[in-house]
Each structure stands twice: as C-alpha cells, then as structure tokens.
Amino acid sequence: xxxQLRALALVVLSVATPACAARPLEHVFPGPKAxxxxxxxxxxxxxxxxDLRMVPPEVYMRTYMQLFGGLVxxxxxxxxxxxxxxxxxxxxxxxVSALGFPDYRLDVPRQTQxxxxxxxxFERLGVALCDRALxxxxxxxxxxxxxxxxxxxxxxxxxxxxxxxxxxxxPRFDVLHRTFLGYPAALAPxxxxxxxxxxxxxxxxxxxxxxxxxxxxxREAGWAAVCYGLVRHPEFHLY
Amino acid sequence: xxLTRRNVLRVLAxxxxxxxxxxxxxxxxADVTAHSDSEFFVFLIALGGWDVTLWADPRNELRGIVxxxxxxNTDTSQVKRWVDAPLDAGFKTFELVRxxxxxxVFGPGIGDLADxxxxxxxxxxxxxxxxxxxxxxxxxxxxRHPTGGRVAxxxxxxxxxxxTGREQLLPIVSVRYPSSYxxxxxxxxxxxxxxxxxxxxxxTLARAQAYDAIPERDRVTAMxxxxxxxxxxxxxxxxxxxxxxxxxxxxxxxxxxxLQDVFSGGGLRKSHPEFDYRRRFTGGPAxxxxxxxxxxxxxVVRCVSFAIGGFDTxxxxxxGQAQLQQETFDLVADLVKALDATPHPTKQGAKLSEHTxxxxxxxxxRTPQINLGMGRxxxxxxxxxVVSPRFRTNFVFGRxxxxxVLPQPAKKFSDGERPIAxxxxxxxxxxxxxxxxxxxxxxxxxxxxxLRT
Numbered sequence: 001x002x003x004q005l006r007a008l009a010l011v012v013l014s015v016a017t018p019a020c021a022a023r024p025l026e027h028v029f030p031g032p033k034a035x036x037x038x039x040x041x042x043x044x045x046x047x048x049x050x051d052l053r054m055v056p057p058e059v060y061m062r063t064y065m066q067l068f069g070g071l072v073x074x075x076x077x078x079x080x081x082x083x084x085x086x087x088x089x090x091x092x093x094x095x096v097s098a099l100g101f102p103d104y105r106l107d108v109p110r111q112t113q114x115x116x117x118x119x120x121x122f123e124r125l126g127v128a129l130c131d132r133a134l135x136x137x138x139x140x141x142x143x144x145x146x147x148x149x150x151x152x153x154x155x156x157x158x159x160x161x162x163x164x165x166x167x168x169x170x171p172r173f174d175v176l177h178r179t180f181l182g183y184p185a186a187l188a189p190x191x192x193x194x195x196x197x198x199x200x201x202x203x204x205x206x207x208x209x210x211x212x213x214x215x216x217x218x219r220e221a222g223w224a225a226v227c228y229g230l231v232r233h234p235e236f237h238l239y
Numbered sequence: 240x241x242l243t244r245r246n247v248l249r250v251l252a253x254x255x256x257x258x259x260x261x262x263x264x265x266x267x268x269a270d271v272t273a274h275s276d277s278e279f280f281v282f283l284i285a286l287g288g289w290d291v292t293l294w295a296d297p298r299n300e301l302r303g304i305v306x307x308x309x310x311x312n313t314d315t316s317q318v319k320r321w322v323d324a325p326l327d328a329g330f331k332t333f334e335l336v337r338x339x340x341x342x343x344v345f346g347p348g349i350g351d352l353a354d355x356x357x358x359x360x361x362x363x364x365x366x367x368x369x370x371x372x373x374x375x376x377x378x379x380x381x382x383r384h385p386t387g388g389r390v391a392x393x394x395x396x397x398x399x400x401x402x403t404g405r406e407q408l409l410p411i412v413s414v415r416y417p418s419s420y421x422x423x424x425x426x427x428x429x430x431x432x433x434x435x436x437x438x439x440x441x442x443t444l445a446r447a448q449a450y451d452a453i454p455e456r457d458r459v460t461a462m463x464x465x466x467x468x469x470x471x472x473x474x475x476x477x478x479x480x481x482x483x484x485x486x487x488x489x490x491x492x493x494x495x496x497x498l499q500d501v502f503s504g505g506g507l508r509k510s511h512p513e514f515d516y517r518r519r520f521t522g523g524p525a526x527x528x529x530x531x532x533x534x535x536x537x538x539v540v541r542c543v544s545f546a547i548g549g550f551d552t553x554x555x556x557x558x559g560q561a562q563l564q565q566e567t568f569d570l571v572a573d574l575v576k577a578l579d580a581t582p583h584p585t586k587q588g589a590k591l592s593e594h595t596x597x598x599x600x601x602x603x604x605r606t607p608q609i610n611l612g613m614g615r616x617x618x619x620x621x622x623x624x625v626v627s628p629r630f631r632t633n634f635v636f637g638r639x640x641x642x643x644v645l646p647q648p649a650k651k652f653s654d655g656e657r658p659i660a661x662x663x664x665x666x667x668x669x670x671x672x673x674x675x676x677x678x679x680x681x682x683x684x685x686x687x688x689x690l691r692t
Contacts, residue, residue, distance in 0.1 A: 051476035087445070087448075088447045090445075095439075097433060098434055098439055100433075103415075109390070109417075115431065115486060116493060117440065127446070127447070127451075127456070131447075195466070199462050203455055206454075206455070207452075210455055211450075211455065213448075213449075214450055216451065221450070224450065225456075228456065232463055233463065233466065234463070234466060234480055234483050
C-alpha cells in the first residue's frame with residue numbers, strides 16, 4: 001500500500017512539475033501601444049566637427065581634367081598650351097610639386113595645407129582652363145558657329161546681345177556655380193551673386209583700357225574673370 | 240651694518256638676483272627677441288645619411304670596427320684635401336685636415352669650409368636612435384620621431400618662420416627639404432612653400448598677357464580673399480578659411496613684386512656667378528643657394544631650406560661620397576662668402592652674413608665598417624654643422640667612442656649624463672633667436688655651451 005502511494009506521488013509529481021514550470025507563449029507586439037511621451041526637445045547639432053581640409057592634389061587634377069573635357073593629362077597640357085603663343089601653360093612637371101603632390105622617389109610627403117605658391121599655381125592653371133574653355137565655347141573661329149550647349153566645356157549658355165543686367169547674369173552665373181561648386185547659386189550666401197556680378201561689371205567696364213591688346217572682348221573677359229573666381233574659389237579647394 | 244639674520248638673508252637674496260639677471264643666456268634671450276626679425280636662415284639637409292668619418296668626426300686608423308676611407312674604396316683624385324697616409328695592404332687613407340690657427344680637426348670631405356674654421360660650430364655624437372631615412376630626416380629637422388608614419392612636430396624652419404617671418408612675402412621656401420607644419424601655434428602664412436626647384440617659383444608666377452591684364456586678375460584674387468573671409472565668419476572652424484584669405488593676399492603681393500623675373504633659374508645663375516653651377520653633385524643645389532642670397536638681399540624671404548641628395552651610398556657609389564661632401568661644404572663656403580659680400584637689406588652698414596644663420600644636418604651617418612658591396616650602411620650616430628654669429632665658433636661639441644663611432648655622453652643634462660641629440664641642437668638653435676623651445680618642442684634642452692656668450 002505504502003509502495004503504491006509512493007508510486008502515485010511520484011507520478012503526480014512528475015506530471016505537476018512541468019505543468020507548474022510552463023508559462024504561456026510570449027507575444028511581441030509590433031510597436032508601442034502608444035507614442036512615447038516627449039520629455040524635452042534638443043536641437044540636432046549639425047555643425048561640422050573638424051576644420052576644412054585641402055582637396056588632395058589627385059582629386060584636384062582629376063576634376064581639372066574632367067572640366068577640360070575628360071582629357072588625359074598630356075592632352076590637357078597640349079590644349080592648355082595651345083599653338084598660339086598664348087603662354088597660358090607650360091608643362092605639368094612645372095606644377096606638380098607646387099600643387100602638393102608627394103614625390104616617393106625623394107620621400108617628399110604630400111602637402112596637406114594650402115600655401116601662397118599653391119594659390120599662385122591654382123591661378124595659373126585656372127586661368128588656362130577658363131581662357132581655353134571660353135575660346136572653345138564662346139569664341140568660334142571665323143565662319144564657324146559656337147558648339148551646341150551640350151558640347152561646351154564650361155560656358156553652357158549663350159550670351160544675349162547688348163549689355164547684361166543682374167537679372168540676365170544670374171542664370172548664367174548659376175550654370176558656372178553648379179559646374180565648379182556643385183550646387184545652385186541660390187543656396188550660396190546671398191552676397192556671392194552680387195559680388196560676382198560686380199566683378200563682371202568692373203572687368204567689362206575696364207577691360208578695353210586695362211588690356212588694349214587682349215584677344216577677348218570686354219564681355220568675354222568679364223565671363224573669363226567669373227570663371228577664374230569660381231575655379232579658384234575656397235569651396236573648390238576645401239572640403 | 241650689523242650682522243643680523245635679516246641682513247644676511249637680504250645680501251644673499253640680492254646676490255642671487257644679480258646672479259640670475261646676469262646670466263648671459265637670459266641677457267641674450269632678452270636682446271635677441273627684439274632683433275630677430277632682421278635675421279635670415281638657411282637650412283640644408285644632406286639626404287641619405289653622410290659619412291661623418293670623412294669630415295666632422297674623422298677616422299684614419301683601423302681600430303675596433305672602424306675601417307677608414309681609403310684608396311681601396313674612395314675616388315680621391317677629385318678630393319682637394321686628400322693627402323695620402325699609410326693604411327694597410329698597400330692602400331692609403333687620408334691625413335687629418337688641421338686648419339691653421341684652429342683646434343678643429345676634419346677629414347678631407349670638409350673642402351673649402353676648412354678655411355672658415357673660425358666661423359663654424361661642429362656638433363658630433365648626435366644620438367639618432369634610428370637608421371630609417373624618413374625617420375632620420377624628420378628627427379633631425381623636428382626633434383621628434385614620426386608617430387605611426389606621421390610627422391609629429393613642426394620643423395625648425397617652419398618654427399623660425401612663424402616666430403620671425405610672418406610678415407615676409409615668402410616666410411619659408413622649402414626646396415625638397417622635409418619641412419613640416421604641425422601644431423596649433425602656427426600662422427597660416429608660414430605653411431612652407433614646398434617646391435622641386437626654385438625655378439618653379441618663376442614658372443608658377445608667370446602670367447600670360449594675351450587675354451587679360453594683371454589688375455584684372457588681381458581684382459579676382461581680392462574678391463576671393465573677401466569670399467574666404469566671409470565663409471570663415473560663418474564657419475565653426477574658421478582657421479583654414481582665414482588662412483586661405485591670408486594666402487590670397489600673399490599671392491597679390493608676390494605677383495605685385497615681379498618676382499618671376501628675378502627668380503628664374505637662368506636669372507639666378509646670371510646674377511650670382513660666384514656659385515659653381517657645373518659641379519658634379521651640387522650644380523643644381525647651387526641655384527638654391529643663389530636664390531637664398533638674392534631673396535634675402537631683397538628682403539622677401541625669411542627661411543630658405545633645401546636638400547642635397549646622393550649621400551645614401553650602400554655600394555660602389557660610396558667611392559663618390561668624399562667628393563660629394565667636398566662639393567656640399569664648398570657650396571656652404573661659397574654661400575658664406577656671397578653673404579659676406581652682400582649688404583643687409585635693412586641694417587645699414589651690416590653684411591648679410593652677420594645676420595644669416597645656417598644649419599646643416601643629415602638623416603644619420605654611415606657605418607664605420609665597409610660592407611661587402613664596398614659601401615657603408617646606415618648608422619645611428621650623426622654630426623651637424625652650424626654657421627651662425629650667435630653660436631660659439633671654432634668649436635666642437637659632443638663626441639663618439641674611438642672603436643665604434645657611437646655617441647658618448649656629452650654633458651650632464653637635466654635627465655643625467657647622455658649624448659646630445661637632435662632635439663637638444665634644435666632647441667639650442669631656436670633659443671639663440673629668443674624662441675622658447677618648449678612652445679614648439681616636446682623634447683630637447685638648450686645647450687648653453689654651444690651659444691656665444
């Protein structure tokens with residue numbers, strides 16, 4: 001009898017123990033039942049966390065080639081030099097060290113800071129690009145027509161006859177601004193457009209007197225100057 | 240006066256104060272700080288690591304591991320001061336060069352500079368702790384080893400340009416010299432103008448006249464300077480943009496000074512015939528020396544730094560090491576002579592040489608023993624040369640041991656007796672011009688013995 005009771009108790013225990021340990025299946029809700037209450041509002045800090053850096057010289061070079069119509073360096077050199085005695089360019093060898101390229105033969109490291117001579121090199125190269133592009137885009141040889149807008153290098157717009165006011169300047173400036181700086185001029189600081197238009201006007205007004213033997217008309221020189229300003233702009237060289 | 244405790248203390252305090260204020264280094268610092276803006280600097284580096292046993296720390300005996308230069312491994316025909324001395328096995332080594340009236344002793348690589356022993360300071364036994372070229376070059380010019388391949392401190396030329404040359408048109412021109420701009424105490428105007436050769440200054444500043452005029456381009460640059468300033472005002476970190484604005488202004492001044500005509504390679508050769516541009520090894524660097532003299536004469540530069548290559552002679556090219564050294568020191572001698580003959584641009588009646596300071600260093604030195612390729616490899620010892628009126632001249636500081644040519648303790652520094660090291664030399668060089676070394680350098684102690692009192 002005692003043995004039977006013990007066996008029964010063991011059976012009851014072996015059935016009851018897992019039954020007590022079991023619990024209903026967990027159910028994970030797809031989202032909170034209600035929105036979390038706001039405890040406070042903090043503005044997102046989108047300020048840059050480090051200083052601007054110089055664009056590496058390789059990137060500058062590649063961009064320069066791209067702007068020149070996707071040429072390889074030797075072709076860009078050939079086009080920049082031209083065959084007209086314009087003295088706009090020499091050879092890349094003259095500029096590679098001033099642009100900050102490393103020289104692994106001599107253990108000369110890459111430069112990571114701009115300097116005044118580098119600024120001079122940017123000007124030299126920028127002037128060559130803008131002048132040659134202006135000749136290509138807006139100054140066709142006698143008897144020929146200017147290339148269609150899609151084939152232009154930099155100046156993908158037509159010049160209206162007569163003087164250019166601020167209203168007519170803005171969309172053309174926007175084309176150049178997008179080309180060089182990568183975003184619409186309307187998003188730039190407001191004074192930039194005004195400043196560049198003033199530059200354009202000053203050059204147009206004074207060009208005939210400043211450079212009487214120039215190959216550019218005053219209006220062409222004005223657009224070339226706007227191009228110089230953008231290809232040498234701080235936002236073009238820093239990121 | 241009664242001999243009371245108070246009087247004794249007064250006398251002691253007064254004499255201590257007098258002693259401190261009377262220290263020559265303190266006097267010198269006070270004086271030089273006010274006058275360093277009329278000083279000029281030339282920095283040279285012998286790239287590759289030079290053999291100091293051929294010039295500053297000469298060895299002409301077989302001793303320990305020292306195997307001196309000899310007719311077996313050196314072309315002696317072009318080495319002016321090589322005089323044969325017996326060695327062994329039929330080969331000849333050199334007689335030591337002992338300039339008249341000087342206690343200095345050189346090897347034949349010293350060339351014409353031996354005649355200027357009374358104007359030079361030699362530092363021997365510089366402890367390098369490296370035999371890697373980039374490390375040695377950076378350590379010799381900054382006083383810090385690179386950290387993970389990155390240069391950890393500004394080079395001495397950048398520091399001096401920052402302290403004394405911010406207002407110069409060209410604060411620092413660096414021709415293949417390992418100049419570095421690192422740290423927060425620096426003005427953006429002194430970012431080294433790093434170039435391959437000085438002729439590239441002329442080519443970079445050349446401007447076409449067929450399309451536009453100088454005032455038109457200047458108008459663009461002025462506008463860009465305004466743009467950079469405006470962007471800096473809007474920026475959380477305005478330093479780089481402000482620096483770019485300053486550099487645009489610098490460019491306007493450079494282009495307005497007609498430097499391109501003056502600093503062409505051909506123009507410099509013509510206006511400075513005192514340098515020998517046909518030398519085998521230093522014909523090219525001689526143009527850099529001519530540039531230094533011309534730019535200092537015109538007061539447009541503060542520091543000119545340049546390199547002379549070819550010292551890395553592991554093999555048979557070691558045969559030319561002595562001639563290369565000779566040409567290097569001949570060039571330094573020519574430079575000093577040219578500075579002697581040039582008036583100071585702002586100090587009436589003074590010569591440029593009285594206010595120009597030259598420091599010549601190298602990566603490290605070469606092994607005392609000749610290797611199987613008949614050359615010498617890298618060795619963690621070094622020597623340096625200073626030509627400066629602020630330094631004690633006709634003087635050698637530091638030493639090496641006779642059998643292994645390794646640095647030996649030179650004096651008791653604050654951290655105990657030890658050899659002199661590049662940070663000590665650079666700290667001393669900076670202090671000579673009133674610059675507090677600790678402002679820029681982590682290590683290094685001023686070695687007062689090197690300075691003229």
